[in-house]
Amino acid sequence: MMSLVAYAPASIGNVSVGFDVLGAALAPIDGTLVGDRVYIAATEGEFTLASSGRFAHKLPDDYRENIIYDCYLSYAKALKKRGLTIKSLLMELEKNLPIGSGLGSSAASIVAGLEALNAFHNNVLDDNEMVLLMGELEGQLSGSVHYDNVAPCARGGLQLMLEANGVVSQSIPCFDEWYWVVAYPGTSISTAAAREILPTEYSRADCLTYGRNLAGFIHACYSKQQDLAAAMLKDVIAEPYRAQLIPKFDEVRDYAKELGALATGISGSGPTVFNVMTDLAQAEKLQTWLEANFIQNGDGFCHICKLDKQGARIVGTTL
């Protein structure tokens, strides 16, 4: 194949209960593709990297500072270790996700970039090697390796990070009836900065609550108890410190609760918030309210989503 396009969806890191260890991929129910796309094509010339898309103007001016360029270099290195050479190619990133939004924007670029490169080279790297490489690149940007965006983005659905026995993450069953109402206010928070403000140590009480909530949520997912699962969606690790960075976060939670939301939380490091709802009419009402009250500028948006069970995929040959 002379060209192809890879798509990688937005994701919710942490999902409140699993700081750095739980993540979910998103698919808006209206069919909008909320994620980044990467085009790759054979060329006889030098490597080039172009950018386009709604949020391309927020990318670094120098293409060598774009994480897609690091994907290209890392992938070439991985091939070299196998005695292979990277093909002559050009790439274009369609940057659809806002940077510093809490929607796994850098992860979506990394995943789309590496999926495109790997598909272009007949999938030389296996799925596990790919996710490890994706985590490494994510770590370059956010200050420490965490897989809770790249794993769901690449593999789809709700992923639990295991990082044991050579297994980075595995899929957890979730509730098909849940709508995830996700609102991005249009401002940005740097993931690295939002990690810096967190305590380096936690009290024993917080550790016990954290363990109980995460274990309880996973148990409730497997035993199909949606109310119990939603009741466990509480964050004692990041939200108490990050909520103050998000204007109206408490108002969102209060209003969502009035409309029957089962849970509200910060997506990744914010400022995006997510709300778990079961009634579509109420979800639409919340969407309208968030658009009027939470979104601060023209960059913001709100989507009603289900989980994207597929994750990253090849979607065509042209952008």
Ligand SMILES: Nc1ncnc2c1ncn2[C@@H]1O[C@H](COP(=O)(O)OP(=O)(O)O)[C@@H](O)[C@H]1O
């Ligand atoms: N393709 C890319 N997509 C997103 N961020 C990128 C990309 N390339 C480089 N960057 C840089 O990486 C950093 C990502 O910031 P971060 O707060 O981690 O974003 P996010 O939380 O949305 O992934 C920014 O400094 C941004 O300029």
Ligand SMILES: N[C@@H](CCOP(=O)(O)O)C(=O)O
């Ligand atoms: N677990 C990370 C997730 C960051 O997600 P992002 O979408 O804000 O990059 C964290 O909470 O720091």
